Amino acid sequence: MASEKEHIVLEAKALAIGYTSKKQRSVIAEGIQFQFSEGELVGLVGANGIGKSTLLRTLSGMQKALDGDVSILKRPLSSFPPAALATQLSVVLTEAPSSKNLSVTEFISLGRQPHTNWLGRLSEKDREMILWAMEQTDTLEIRERKCFELSDGQMQRVAIARALAQDTPLIILDEPTTHLDLYHRAYILKLLKRLANDTQKTILFSTHEIDLAIQLSDKMIVMTTDSIVVDEPCNLISQGHFTDLFPKDSIFFDEETGSFRVK
Amino acid sequence: MKSPRSYSRIFILLALLLVVIFFLNVSLGSVTIPFSEVFNALTGGEVSKSSWQYIITDYRLPKALTAVLVGSGLAISGLLMQTLFRNPLAGPFVLGLSSGASLGVAVLILGAGVFGGVLGTWLTSSWSLVIASALGSFLVLLAVLAVTLRVKDTMAILIIGLMFGSVTAAVVAVLSYFSSAEKLQQYVFWSFGSLGNQSWGGIGILSLCTIVGIIIAFISSKSLNALLLGENYARSLGVRMKRTTLVIIITTSILAGAITAFAGPIAFIGLAVPHITRQWITSSDHRILIPAVLLFGSIIMLVCDAVAQLPFSEYTLPINAITSLIGAPVVIWLLVRKRKLFF
Known part of the structure; x- marks a missing residue:
């Protein structure tokens, strides 16, 4: 050990x-x-x-x-x-994003901020990481939607995808x-289990x-x-x-x- | 997130629209001047009447340029405030900046009676008005900054800004109560706002402040984008909240303070333009929103100014009344149609 x-x-x-x-x-x-x-x-x-x-x-x-x-x-x-911590630790908070006008893609992409340049320009690697985070959380189909159109379960998956995109240990x-309803509670926790494993x-x-x-x-x-x-x-x-x-x-x-x- | 490039067509369109509206704005006025002559005057060609040349280069052109600076600057500061305070109703004046400027001008005009004579006349010249309102907004800004450094919660800053506004409005009311009708009228005229009568020197200072403000706003786009998630998420992404809050408040103050100093308090542009922009630009990315809001602000201000001119008549309406008459219904319409005011 x-x-x-x-x-x-x-x-x-x-x-x-x-x-x-x-x-x-x-x-x-x-x-x-x-x-x-x-x-x-x-x-x-x-x-x-x-x-x-x-x-x-x-x-x-x-x-x-x-x-x-x-x-x-x-x-x-x-x-x-602060900037160095952001590359080691990501959070998923109980609060919804303040701007409900953000699209799912925009919301998840913001997770890449600690890795982007001063203007926040997304590189090819950033885009791959965002896509990967969406695949892991089943949020690819809803990526065009705005945050105010999402159900609580979807919002939680998007929030987790954002933390994944931040790529922290x-x-x-x-x-x-x-x-969340019973199904989504189990879904989210199983998702976390799989992510920790994989x-x-x-x-x-x-x-x-x-x-x-x-x-x-x-x-x-x-x-x-x-x-x-x-x-x-x-x-x-x-x-x-x-x-x-x-x-x-x-x-x-x-x-x-x-x-x-x-x- | 779409890349800024995919919006380039909209930007080209808006820029063309801005040029056309700018040209129209310069062409319209109480004196009718043919388009070709306006074009010649603007491009340095021959103009058949020297009075036309004078009207355009010394009156209409500075006024149109002021409209562009005022419109873009106020709209950008409105966008900054809405993002910082996470409140769709925030505008450049919620910090009490315009009330501060009003206080400065009120003390100058309404208090000038006390000094009387030559000193009083000198005090109410146009430059001293500018200095007084700049000082007024600057004092309120200092107060707001002092609060910002102590209070962590941005909502508290918002409320404190509103309170500053109420206090200064009360002081202005007391001053007006004790002043002569003539002084009162002068103050009321200032509060109507005015884009005209700017010297080229004044426009130079105004454009310096506006350009600096807009550049800082654009440089801050990354932090502004993070702020869309809320303060705690922004912090977790590595944003230094205190520094960012300070930079945004100072930028807004430079923009709104300088504009109010030169053009008087101008309502609704800061509040309404970001919302109007969001109807066309679906992105929440400030790298796209800032240039878009800037273009929309200039265009809308030029249109308001053209309307205020009452083309083909001798009258000019107060610009502040026009921006409110156009801005308020737009906000109501957005609320009724969309049910929600997003930011």
């Missing part, structure tokens, strides 16, 4: 996340520790308001860590200038399955689809008020970490099926 050690894409050491204001700092979680290698699909689960988005924002450099270190490919996150997605990218996503995440993820981060545990899904189940995920008054975790049931 020595070779795998060299390919750690995302690493957190004694990380503390939260917010600082002038007077005080409010810590949301601390002592976060993990290493993710290339080709790994990582699911982040936790109840609403537990700090999943804060963790993802901290890992993607949109927010400063309160303490500890985050490094991408062994290099500290804070040492990346690490992709972070904030709740890519919200607002392209050897490290893909980290937060989700409320715990049973789907258990089935598909290589590793999972389980956030509760008391602890943050990182491990493979089967270990997490046997150690009973999912049981503490939610208050126990109306649902319970069935270890046999790996899913939550109504009491």
Whole structure:
């Protein structure tokens, strides 16, 4: 496993996340520790308001860590200038693009920005990469459409295609399955699984689809008020970490099926 | 994304249209001058009457050039503001720039009564008007920049700009209340806006500001395109948000500030032209939008000016009224027909 050690894409050491204001700092979680290698699909689960988005924002450099270190490919996150970080890390956010007038092709092409010249001129390689991203996400047929004409499922595929076009070793997605029907939730997560396998990218996503995440993820981060545990899904189940995920008054975790049931 | 080249036919067409409209604009006016004579005067040929030569080179040509500069500059700053604030209703004046200019001019004209005599007359000469409105917009700009450096949220900057506008409008109202009818009339005339009566020196300064502004806008197209995705996505693509916001706000201020200083507040061009352009140019790419908006802005401003001239009559309507009369219905029409105002 020595070779795998060299390919750690995302690493957190004694990380503390939260917010600082002038007077005080409010810590949301601390002592976060993990290493993710290339080709790994990582699911982040936790109840609403537990700090999943804060963790993802901290890992993607949109927010400063309160303490500890985050490094991408062994290099500290804070040492990346914005342009250099954009070649290592791409994000898929919950927000839709501000301009609904963008066409699908334009939206995906913008992912190439970190690789283009000062005017954003697309080279032959850029175009190939955009086409490849569209093929991977089944968005070729809708490429002429405008963003306001897309369904939620299509929009999510386009957003993922944009991140793929950015061609980074690490992709972070904030709740890519919200607002989607069951079919599309499974579709999106299976797509992420396939992409992690085929392209050897490290893909980290937060989700409320715990049973789907258990089935598909290589590793999972389980956030509760008391602890943050990182491990493979089967270990997490046997150690009973999912049981503490939610208050126990109306649902319970069935270890046999790996899913939550109504009491 | 279509390459800029595939739009070249539209651009050639628009450029030809601009030339034709420019020529028509110069030909029309209270004095009827035959087309051939206008052509001669513009190309340096012989003109049968020296008064015609004078009218064209000293009055109509500077006015048409001003219209081109004002139209393109305001339209570009409108486009920049709509992209930066992700708001289809943003225009160059939402930052309070025109209110700042109005304040400067109001203090100068309405306050000039206090100084009285020779000083008062000197203060209200045309150059001091330009300086006062430039100073006014510059002060508001400084205030906006100070806010920009402290506040991260662009929406907050937008609201603060509107508040600056309200405050300056209130100060102008108080000043008007205490001034004489004559001074008030002078102020009202300034607020009508005017493309005429520009000296060649003034046009030189105006074109310098407009060209510099447009060049900076074009250089920023890559960041502007990233901004279409929203602030967080833009950041993730490597855009330095604070620097980009500053550059865009300063560029808009140079454009809108200089134009307001020379031509007075001119409504709706900045807001409406980018939307009109989007009806023909489906691309959201600023490398295509900026030249297109520039051409559309010039053409529409020349048309508005020609209408304001009331061809074949002696009257000239206030240009600000014409741009509003044309601009407002266009925006309403776009909203009703398209249901949505995109940017």
